[in-house]
Amino acid sequence: MEELILKNAAKPSGPVKLKNGWTVEVDRELCIGAATCAALAPLSYALDEEAKAVIPQTIDEDELETILAGAKSCPVDAIIIRDQNGKKIYPK
Template sequence: MGDRWHVEVDRRVCIGSGMCVNHAPKGFRLDGARQSHPQVPEADADEQVLAAAEGCPVEAITITLLDGGESVFPPEE
């Protein structure tokens, strides 16, 4: 069985670029104020969602493992 992730968008940081939706249209949506929201906050690991987090120009997306809470993105330094 693969990893399960918790995906979160810090809407205080989100600038509504839409890059997350471009990278992972099934993973994110923009609301009427152009703020990003994960489609499903708790989901199976997904390379497109990871690409969206990595491509966010303001790093508003965080991904952690559901089991244990370790950071997937941004990587721990």
């Protein structure tokens, strides 16, 4: 298995800042390891050994649309995306 390089090793599930100023964070309490986020946006989301979603470094290479689609695919809305002003983009 390829080694997973996290975007922020100190905060595997974020919040992490994207190039455009958005922040992405996984609420580990909510995450149930359904993995639809990782299936839809494998550059942006992966599961750790506790089956909680973490954010790989490759999120920087992903399209915003895909990052957002991954968040929208989460059955428990555990992925929170904010704009550069801290305003929630998803979930609303």
